[in-house]
Amino acid sequence: MAEAVARTIAEGGQLVAEAGTGTGKTFAYLAPALLSGGKVIVSTGTKTLQDQLFNRDLPLVRDALKVPVTVALLKGRSNYVCHYHLERARLQDSFASRPDVRYLKRIESFARTSESGDKAELADVPDNAGIWGQVTSTRENCLGGECPHYGECFVMKARKDALAADVVVINHHLFFADVVLKDEGLADLLPKCNTVILDEAHQLPDTATLFFGEEITAGQLGELTRDAELEGLKVARDYAPLPDAAQGVAQTLRRVRLAAGEALGKQPRAEALRRPDFVAALDALAVALDALASQLGRQAERSDELSHCAQRATEAVARLARWRDGDDPEWIRWLDVTPHGWQLHASPLSIAAIFARQITDSVRSWIFTSATLAVNGDFTLYRRELGLSDAATGCWDSPFDYARQALLYLPRELPQPNSFEHTDAVVAAALPVLKASGGRAFLLFTTLRALARARETLAAALAREGLDYPLLVQGEGSRSELLSRFRVLGNAVLLGSQSFWEGVDVQGEALSVVVIDKLPFAPPDDPLLAARLAHIAREGGNPFLDYQLPQASISLKQGAGRLIRSETDRGVLMVCDRRLRDKPYGRRILDALPPMRRTRELDDVLEFFRERSPG
Ligand code: SF4
Known part of the structure; x- marks a missing residue:
């Protein structure tokens, strides 16, 4: 497998490699990748596997081969403590829970001493603790170059290190969100590299479907109305039409849920739109969202947060219209009814063309590997799903008896x-x-x-x-x-x-x-x-x-x-x-x-x- 990977790196093109459990596939791609001398991105399925690769496998192979390559670990921005939001959280005295107060102290001292600011290094604070939302940044609320902490910012440092390193370890979510969809200004990373290795590659069709599709959910819109109301209370207390418009959306959200019916689960759009009460509820939602977007737009200058809410509302109006009226046969749309909410989904019928464009537009080498990609050595399904018609394939069986x-x-x-x-x-x-x-x-x-x-x-x-x-x-x-x-x-x-x-x-x-x-x-x-x-x-x-x-x-x-x-x-x-x-x-x-x-x-x-x- 290492030889096949080395050949693909040297000659370009794509290799789809199935390597059974215990073959040592990580070493089989790391060794040629480190020896190749070019810039390599390695993407894997989860953050845990990312950490394992970066902290355990990569140093081992690098030391064994004695190659002077620099390596970097890059995750999505929500993984890094944000100095600016941490400071804001410290000034605010109302926390949702007592543990949050304790966690905040830990995070503060972690931010002072940590090199990376990666929350995975702070085992004391659970990954799902609510406080993380307040001390990390999003693309929308990051101040970027205007930030007083820009010079010491963990996100910026991780990105700078990634751009400079020979080998960068990322995960599939980041790969699609940032590298492929160019969603977070990381567009510089992919063009610089010669080789992309996607481990746990059996997950790619599902992850790609998720990222290339779009959705609009009762949860998202509920959050939008809450954010709009709260921010309105803070900076536009004198403007009554705003809370009224937010309330209007909240009411129609409930109306859509009622009209969606008792049967839980997924149903195609055509079936959902056959029910007049559901159509009427969606129409009412569209009108209410439009009203909220325009009220927010009028007050947007009062704060960045309000302007951001206005943008979210405008995007939601457009997405709802696309779901309701879009007629591209290459897109599949459906309603998913949950006990207390609903989701409107749209996904491309096939991600093959979109994905293949990413691959073939570039001159670099692509390695796709996992323990499960083929059926008896036949890769037809996988290649068709991702549009990898020219890819070379190979199977390396498990050495277990x-x-x-x-x-x-x-x-x-x-x-x-x-x-x-x-x-x-x-x-x-x-x-x-x-x-x-x-x-x-x-x-x-x-x-x-x-x-x-x-x-x-x-x-x-x-x-x-x-x-x-x-x-x-x-x-x-x-x-x-x-x-x-x-x-x-x-x-x-x-x-x-x-x-x-x-x-x-x-x-x-x-x-x-x-x-x-x-x-x-x-x-x-x-x-x-x-x-x-x-x-x-x-x-x-x-x-x-x-x-x-x-x-x-x-x-x-x-x-x-x-x-x-x-x-x-x-x-x-x-x-x-x-x-x-x-x-x-x-x-x-x-x-x-x-x-x-x-x-x-x-x-x-x-x-x-x-x-x-x-x-
Ligand atoms: S630049 Fe953005 S992420 Fe970095 S500290 Fe400032 S607000 Fe936070």
Whole structure:
């Protein structure tokens, strides 16, 4: 893989590289990248992986190769303490909570001593603490060159360092927001570099869809009306039409929610607009927003904040009109109804053309890598999604001995996966396996409904059997909290949905079983997916074979990939979907999984756990 990466860096073009767990793919791209002598951007999926790469992997490879490259870490601006807003927060004496007062003191002393101002370095203050919003900047409220703290500003320093460094580590959100969409004045970074390496590249189609699309939500507009009212109270108390206009928007937001109906979930725009009361509510919202925008516009000179609110309102008016009346067939629009709110979304039917333009407009080399990009070595789906028609591809298999280290268990006699009894049957089939493994399991579900049901039945079954394995359930604590408790407890059972499938790394015995309830086909009632499938059919393709099947296959491979993380890990993957046996496509999915020993017999599973784990 390192040779293929080196070739791509030297010759230009694109390489899509699938590297199985344990291949050392990070080293395989870092070594040639550091030796190439050019400027390199490495982008990864999360801030945690970014920190890991910057603090652990990069120094290791750099020292081993003894190359004098300079490296920099760059995150979005909301990650850095802002001296200006910190000072304002200090002068303000009303804080939402007592911990905020304590946190503020810590942040102050951190800002005095820290080199980077990166909040990830301040473990004392939780990442989601409300105070962060007051002591960091946004693009809109940053004073830039006018700022009295410009010379010592952490954001500016991080950007300057990034421009000067040979290797810059960023994340995909920053990549799309700043580097591709040129949203934060970082446009200088990409043109300067020769190579872009995108790790965890399987996330790119979704991240790109998010960034290339647009949305307007009840939450956003509610925030806008609150900000407008508060700022109005501060600087335009004498101007009554402003709070009236804000109230007008707040009322229509509720009216839209009522008109959206009781059925939660997504519906295509055409369906939503068929209801006259919903159309009337949207019209009323448009009128109210327009009125707010013009009242704000009249008072905009009174403060930067009011002028910013005016701009937000004007943008919202335009976005709402685009959602309501836009007729570009290349854009898909839908309504998402949540218990207390609603969202209007618009996404490009395909991101391939937009993304490919970014890639082909430039002369640099692009490396896309992840453990899961292909189905049996076939990259068609991934290349089509991102428009990478000319990319070279390569697969490097995991060095793990799956036949010895892992067992794939497909229990017999399960009901149809869409039947009512299915979740209970999954729990019943998993129970003896959990007993044999002593807990230490992930149970992963394709829907939240199945997850809730399984939680109930499993808790009852464990109590009945007198088993005291702690149950950790997604949603009852943050993801990182749940994972660290899982590691420490040593006999826990974690119930999660698809979002748990990704990026989780639990090495060793703490995780010995992964149970997957159903093949993870994306729900076809999702309007964007439905439109994409219909598009494939119109083009003469087969939506199931060309999209749904490879996508589910890759997704299952990700779930399975949680199990064996090192050469000494052992474990059982249990997939409770009879379609793997009953349907002709089942074999294709099974063959795309790592080469584990397969069984349909519970006895084999019990025997597997009786064997002593080597090492
Ligand atoms: S320049 Fe912007 S980010 Fe930096 S300290 Fe000033 S306001 Fe904050």
